[in-house]
Amino acid sequence: MVKGILKGMFVVLKHSRRKPVTVEYPEKEIPWHTKRFRGRVILNLDTCIGCSLCSQICPNESDHMVYFDYDNGKNKRKIYPAVNIGTCTYCGLCQAICPTGSIRLSNDMTLASFEKDFDYLPDRLSRTEEELKHHD
Amino acid sequence: MEEKILEVNFGPQHPSTHGVLRLKVKLNGETVLSAEPIIGYLHRNAEKLSEFNYYASNLIFMDRLDYVGNHNMELGYVLAVEKLAGIDVPERAIWLRMLFAELNRIASHLVWAGTMGLDLGMITPFFYAFRERERILQLFEMVSGARLTYNYISIGGVYNDLPNEFDEKFKEFVNDFPARLNELKSLFEKNEIFIQRMKGIGILPPEVAKSYSITGPVLRASGVNYDIRKISPYLYYDKVDFEIPISHGMDNYARFEVRFKEMEQSLKIAKQVYEKLPPGEYQNSLYKKSGLINIKGAGESYVRTESPRGEFGVYVVGDGSKKPYRVRIRSPAFHNLSAVNEMVKGLKIADLIATLSTLDPVFGEVDR
Amino acid sequence: MIYSILQLINFILTYIGISYSQYLPPYGALFQRLIVDTIGALLIFIAASLTIVVVIYIFRKWMADLQQRIGPNRVGPYGTLQLIADALKMFGKEDIIPDNVDPILFRFAPYLVFIPLIMSYLLIPYGTIYHWAIIFTNVNVTLLLIIAFSAIPPIGEIIAGFASNNKFSLIGALRAAAQDLSYEIPMMISLIGVIMLTGSLNLNTISQYQWHYIPIAILEPIGFLVFFVAVLSKMAVVPFDLPESESELVSGFNVEYSGLRFGIFYLGVFGSIFFGSLFISTVYLGGGSDLPFLPGFGYIWLLIKAFIFTFLFLTIWVSLPRIRVDKYMNFGWKYLLPLSLINLLWTMVLLLFIHGVL
Numbered sequence: 001m002v003k004g005i006l007k008g009m010f011v012v013l014k015h016s017r018r019k020p021v022t023v024e025y026p027e028k029e030i031p032w033h034t035k036r037f038r039g040r041v042i043l044n045l046d047t048c049i050g051c052s053l054c055s056q057i058c059p060n061e062s063d064h065m066v067y068f069d070y071d072n073g074k075n076k077r078k079i080y081p082a083v084n085i086g087t088c089t090y091c092g093l094c095q096a097i098c099p100t101g102s103i104r105l106s107n108d109m110t111l112a113s114f115e116k117d118f119d120y121l122p123d124r125l126s127r128t129e130e131e132l133k134h135h136d
Numbered sequence: 137m138e139e140k141i142l143e144v145n146f147g148p149q150h151p152s153t154h155g156v157l158r159l160k161v162k163l164n165g166e167t168v169l170s171a172e173p174i175i176g177y178l179h180r181n182a183e184k185l186s187e188f189n190y191y192a193s194n195l196i197f198m199d200r201l202d203y204v205g206n207h208n209m210e211l212g213y214v215l216a217v218e219k220l221a222g223i224d225v226p227e228r229a230i231w232l233r234m235l236f237a238e239l240n241r242i243a244s245h246l247v248w249a250g251t252m253g254l255d256l257g258m259i260t261p262f263f264y265a266f267r268e269r270e271r272i273l274q275l276f277e278m279v280s281g282a283r284l285t286y287n288y289i290s291i292g293g294v295y296n297d298l299p300n301e302f303d304e305k306f307k308e309f310v311n312d313f314p315a316r317l318n319e320l321k322s323l324f325e326k327n328e329i330f331i332q333r334m335k336g337i338g339i340l341p342p343e344v345a346k347s348y349s350i351t352g353p354v355l356r357a358s359g360v361n362y363d364i365r366k367i368s369p370y371l372y373y374d375k376v377d378f379e380i381p382i383s384h385g386m387d388n389y390a391r392f393e394v395r396f397k398e399m400e401q402s403l404k405i406a407k408q409v410y411e412k413l414p415p416g417e418y419q420n421s422l423y424k425k426s427g428l429i430n431i432k433g434a435g436e437s438y439v440r441t442e443s444p445r446g447e448f449g450v451y452v453v454g455d456g457s458k459k460p461y462r463v464r465i466r467s468p469a470f471h472n473l474s475a476v477n478e479m480v481k482g483l484k485i486a487d488l489i490a491t492l493s494t495l496d497p498v499f500g501e502v503d504r
Numbered sequence: 505m506i507y508s509i510l511q512l513i514n515f516i517l518t519y520i521g522i523s524y525s526q527y528l529p530p531y532g533a534l535f536q537r538l539i540v541d542t543i544g545a546l547l548i549f550i551a552a553s554l555t556i557v558v559v560i561y562i563f564r565k566w567m568a569d570l571q572q573r574i575g576p577n578r579v580g581p582y583g584t585l586q587l588i589a590d591a592l593k594m595f596g597k598e599d600i601i602p603d604n605v606d607p608i609l610f611r612f613a614p615y616l617v618f619i620p621l622i623m624s625y626l627l628i629p630y631g632t633i634y635h636w637a638i639i640f641t642n643v644n645v646t647l648l649l650i651i652a653f654s655a656i657p658p659i660g661e662i663i664a665g666f667a668s669n670n671k672f673s674l675i676g677a678l679r680a681a682a683q684d685l686s687y688e689i690p691m692m693i694s695l696i697g698v699i700m701l702t703g704s705l706n707l708n709t710i711s712q713y714q715w716h717y718i719p720i721a722i723l724e725p726i727g728f729l730v731f732f733v734a735v736l737s738k739m740a741v742v743p744f745d746l747p748e749s750e751s752e753l754v755s756g757f758n759v760e761y762s763g764l765r766f767g768i769f770y771l772g773v774f775g776s777i778f779f780g781s782l783f784i785s786t787v788y789l790g791g792g793s794d795l796p797f798l799p800g801f802g803y804i805w806l807l808i809k810a811f812i813f814t815f816l817f818l819t820i821w822v823s824l825p826r827i828r829v830d831k832y833m834n835f836g837w838k839y840l841l842p843l844s845l846i847n848l849l850w851t852m853v854l855l856l857f858i859h860g861v862l
Contacts, residue, residue, distance in 0.1 A: 004326030005824060011322055012260055012823040016569045021267060024574075032274050036296065038281040053426055059193040091196045091287045096295055099426045105281070144671050166675070166829060257742045257826030263571040329743055329825050485675070486828045 038090045039108040041083045043125040048102040050075040054094035062088040068122045083125055085111065086118035141169065148177050154251065154492070155499030159476075166484045171477055175470075178503040186463040191217050191431040192291055194463065198450075199285045201465070202501040205244035207236045208443035209501075210289040213463075215370065215441065216450040217291055221433035223423065228416040229293035234371045235409045236276070236288065238402045242313075243272045244444040245399050248496045249320060252392070255493040256333060264320050271309050278302055291431055293419030310407055314400070321396055334388040338479045338491035341386060348475045352446025352468055353398060354495060357383050357390040364442040376408045391494040432458055445469050445496060465504055469497040509547075509638055513540050544640055545626065552625045556775045557587045559814065563774065566815065567822050597763035602669060605760070609667035614761070614768040616660030620653040621775045627653075628782050629708045631792030631802030638803060639708065647705045650783065651692065654738065657772070658684035661747055664769075665757030676756025679829060680747035683737065686836035691734035693844040694727040697851040698787055707786055714790025721788040723854060727847040728788050730840055735780045737836075740773060741821040746829060781813035782806070 023030060041063075055063045065079040081094075081103060095104045108129050124132065146159040156177035162169040182197040198213045199206050211233060218225065250265035273283045279298060280288040288295055324330050340350075342358040355362055363380045365373040381397035383390040423431065433454035440449040446468025453462040472495050480488045517540065561576075561584065568575035576583030601610065627646045630638035643649075658680050665677025698720055699705060702713045714720060721728040737744040748756040758769050785791035791806040827835070 002328065004328050004331075008323045008327050009819060009823050011319055012570055013819065015264075015572055018572055020568075020572050020574050021270075022573045024577075032278075034277070036279070036281040036299070037277065051426070053429060057190060057193055057429060059189050059196050089196055089285070090282070091285070092281065092295070093193060093196075093287070093428075096290070097192075097426055097428050142671060253825070257745070258824065259567070260571055260822050263573065267572060323823070327825070329827055332831055333825065333828055484828060484830070486826070 034107055037107045037109070038092050038105040040085060040106055040111060040129065041088060041094070041120075041125065042104060042106040042108070042128065043081060043122060044102040044104075045070055045080065045122065045126045046072045046102075047100050048072070048075055048080055049100055050077050050079045051099065052079065052081075053097050053099070054081055054103050057093050057097050059091065059093070060087060060089065063094055066121065070122070080122035081125070082119060082121050084119045140164070151254075154497055155502075157473075157492075157497070157499065159488075161485075161488065163485070168480050168483055168485065168488050171480050171488060173473055173476055175473070175499070175502055178499045180500075180504070182504050183463055183465060186460060188459065190429060190458055191221075191433075191460060192428040194460070195287055195290070196285070199287055200500060201467070201504060202244075202443065202445070202469075202498050203284060204247045204498060205240050205444045206284075206286050207233075207240040207289060208441060208448060210286070211237055212439060212441045212443070212448045212450045213452075214289050214291055216437050216439040216452045217431065217433065217460075219437040219439060220435060220452050220454050221291075221431055223292050223431070224420060225293055226417045226420065227414050229418050229420075230371050231409055231413050232294050232298070232418065233289055234373070234376075235406055235413075236279075237371075238406045238409070239272055239275065241402045241444045242399050242406075243269050245395050246272075248395060248493075252490075252493045253324070255489050256330070258323070261320060261323050264316075264323075268313065268316055268320070271305075271312075275302070275305060275309065278305065290419065290423075291428070292423035293417070295419070297418045306410065310403065310410075313403060317396070317399060324392065331389065333486070333490055334392060334494075335385075336387055337483060337487045338388045338494065339386050340475065340479055344478055345475070348478075349471050350446070350475055352442075352444070352472065353391060353394045354446070354472055356380065357394045358386045359384040364440055364447060368440075370439070370441055375412075376405050378405050388490060388494045395496075429458065432456060433460075440466075443468060445498070445501070446472060467501045467504060469499075469501045473497050473502060509636075509640060510540055510544055512636070513543050548626050548640060549622055552622050552775065553771070555778060556771050557591075559774045559778045560587055562814070563818055566818055570819070570822055591767065594764050594767040599764075600762050602760050604669040606667040609663050610760075611765075613660050613664035613667060614765050614772075616663065617657045617772045618768045618775070620656040621772055621779060624650055624653045624779060625782075627707065628786055629711060629792050631711075631804075631806045632794060633801070633803050642708060643706070645705045646707045647695065647699070647710070647787075650707075651695070655684075655688070657776075661757050664761070665747070668757075668760035670760055673757045673759050676747045676759075680757060682829065682833060683740075683744070683746055686833050687734045687737040687840070690730050690836065690840040690844040691738070693841075694724075694731045694734070694847055695787070697724055697727045697847050700851050700855060711786055711790050711793045715793035719788065719790045724847060724851060726843055726850065730844045730847060731784065731788065733840060735784055736817065736820070739776045739780050739817070741777065741817060743820070743824045743827050744832065745826065746832065777817055778810065778814060781810045781817065785809035785813060 050065070052065050055061075055065050062084045063081050066082045067078060068080045069078060070080070071078070090105065092105055098104070106128060110129060113129070113133070142163045144161050144163055146157075146161055148156040148158050150157075158174040158177070160172045160174065162171075180200070182201060186194040186197055195210055195213065198209045201209045217223075246265045246269045250262035253259075253261035253265075276286060276288075277283050278301060279296060280286045281296075340354070340358050342355075342360050345355050345358050346360065351362065359382060361380065361382055364370070366380060378401045381394050381401065383394050385393075421427075433452075434456040436451065436453045438449060438451045440447050442448070447466070448468055449466035451462075451464040451466070452460055455461045476492065476495070479491055483491070514536070517536075564586075565575040565583070576586035579586045579589050601607075626640045627650055632638070661680040662677045665673040665675075665680065698710065701720060701723065702710050704710070740746075740748060746756075748758065758766060761769060782791070785806065789809050791809050792802045794802045794805070
């Protein structure tokens with residue numbers, strides 16, 4: 001009458017011999033590949049041509065074009081994307097549609113900072129979080 | 137002595153209603169007289185919002201409908217848009233889509249197995265099921281870059297190809313999984329207390345199921361042989377070899393058996409698809425990069441696919457412009473949930489919770 | 505020489521100089537006795553609370569081990585101070601009392617559940633260390649007192665469920681009443697078998713009997729199994745945790761309790777787990793009595809037996825589903841009760857055999 005119950009308990013007891021699978025996160029690194037991980041949006045100011053396709057395709061209007069005075073020879077109207085990383089859904093459509101590959105999603109997932117403003121203008125968007133922390 | 141009817145609200149915040157469901161239950165002592173579901177607490181307006189965006193941007197709304205089995209949701213929408221706009225898809229992309237849809241079916245059924253244990257009071261199977269699901273999520277992250285909102289299937293193919301590290305990890309997963317699945321099943325299968333709580337409870341005869349338009353594993357556990365992958369195959373499902381598990385038990389235990397057998401069959405399909413992958417392109421080159429904006433379509437189309445919960449249908453109406461006119465979603469969990477009242481008349485409170493867990497609703501899909 | 509703890513406290517007080525037995529007899533001796541007993545009761549209260557804290561720590565680490573994860577490991581070395589952090593957090597919470605509850609009964613119910621449990625810890629003989637016997641009470645009816653004390657917590661649960669103005673807790677209270685009624689009777693009938701074999705109600709005598717002869721678990725296996733299942737049901741752990749079914753009734757009878765009042769219920773659950781394992785190892789396995797060839801270590805044997813049972817109960821908690829109410833009462837009345845009566849018959853045959861008639 002209790003054979004099934006005992007078999008279940010035996011399976012549970014067998015697991016106590018296996019090692020735990022928890023990774024104690026900030027002290028130890030995550031042991032699998034995160035090359036394609038979709039983290040924060042990052043912009044390469046030198047190759048952006050200002051076609052505004054990324055702001056048209058963004059589903060919830062987090063990406064909008066603003067005027068920014070930086071001359072890289074290809075961008076005649078001098079408009080660059082500015083992204084609100086608070087409302088961004090990290091979907092990667094802007095990365096998929098960009099014809100020159102200037103806007104892409106980096107591996108950055110540690111986004112906590114002391115700034116209250118989530119709307120990143122193009123110069124802030126072109127630096128990673130590490131550089132932003134050391135710069136301020 | 138007259139009956140005293142106690143009306144209890146199993147409210148939106150409850151540890152085991154699988155999301156935000158409100159049930160108005162009328163009790164007589166411990167016996168349930170009627171249970172009326174009230175939904176709408178997770179309505180995020182996916183259908184109307186899709187009218188203001190391009191065809192390619194609407195994928196993220198479909199992703200978040202059924203958040204444990206996402207590839208099937210994206211697949212339904214993408215197939216409907218491709219039929220509307222007349223877009224061809226290369227061979228390798230079709231096989232890749234099948235591979236990920238089947239892996240996602242396994243992941244979704246693992247969530248069901250863990251939460252069914254929690255509803256009955258067992259804490260441990262939850263951790264074992266999520267440990268196996270973690271391996272599948274690592275595979276997905278390797279390919280698409282995210283663990284829950286993949287956004288991987290695109291109109292015209294898939295966004296990325298498989299990286300080099302995929303081969304080793306996939307083979308490791310496929311070799312380990314059958315033994316672990318048997319271990320998880322043995323915690324439930326012959327356990328006398330589990331059998332006592334699930335056999336003969338929540339009977340759903342096939343005529344009642346057909347009249348409520350219930351599909352998926354719930355229908356197959358009542359004895360009706362209906363699976364869209366065999367009746368009207370959509371990707372290359374007619375070129376792989378698999379079976380549809382059916383049971384004539386009509387009760388909770390039959391649904392439990394059908395879903396575990398489905399996991400084994402999905403693994404079989406995934407292995408065959410991986411061996412048959414041809415080399416080639418993975419995305420239609422007209423719609424790569426900046427061509428994503430140019431998708432236009434006029435007319436209407438309806439495509440149905442088999443998601444882990446049943447028949448998932450998307451109906452798209454286009455009027456010739458770059459944004460759709462109407463997107464309508466037929467969600468399987470919505471129709472499955474409507475039969476709760478029929479199934480629980482005369483049972484106890486504990487059986488109500490157990491029956492609801494074998495119906496496996498996900499409220500992102502019910503409320504859209 | 506065998507000293508008991510109370511004699512030890514008496515000795516210490518005389519040594520310091522606080523001794524009233526020579527003043528105004530017999531009132532001085534009574535006053536002395538009062539002080540000694542109070543200090544003994546305080547000691548057992550502190551010791552029981554510390555033991556419960558250790559049992560909760562073991563539960564969290566063992567459950568994590570069975571589920572392939574690490575338990576608490578940040579607060580203190582290997583997570584040992586985690587429970588103290590939890591207790592401090594509970595002390596600091598706001599005392600929320602819902603609107604339409606019964607004011608006196610709502611506040612009174614947690615203590616009805618917790619205090620008889622701590623009082624039952626006073627009655628168990630803890631064995632010996634060298635020449636010192638750790639015994640607090642030595643009356644002739646300790647078994648009866650333990651059964652009486654273990655009948656009070658279900659009343660506390662029913663009052664808690666009834667006084668909170670909530671339909672879920674009312675259902676939980678009704679289930680607590682059903683559970684208490686169905687499984688106490690088989691437990692008491694299997695204890696009658698033990699009393700008939702050993703001939704007394706004194707727990708001390710029962711454990712000494714098992715030192716002289718063999719453990720009663722071997723003489724009466726059916727009674728041991730029935731008692732095991734009945735104690736499992738009294739402790740309210742899965743598969744028998746009906747009054748507090750977490751996934752159905754959202755915590756059953758203690759839904760409306762928060763902060764320190766909930767903490768008292770929580771300590772009560774783990775206290776009854778450890779008490780159940782102490783009880784079953786004293787009555788059926790001779791806990792606390794020494795082995796004949798190795799005197800002086802009775803306390804250590806009791807601890808080993810109690811911890812083996814605690815691990816067994818915790819493993820059962822983690823791996824089994826919950827039984828439905830009517831199947832539960834079915835099991836109690838139709839299977840356990842006849843088995844305990846068969847055990848009684850078997851004990852009678854055994855007694856006739858021992859006294860040489862058969």
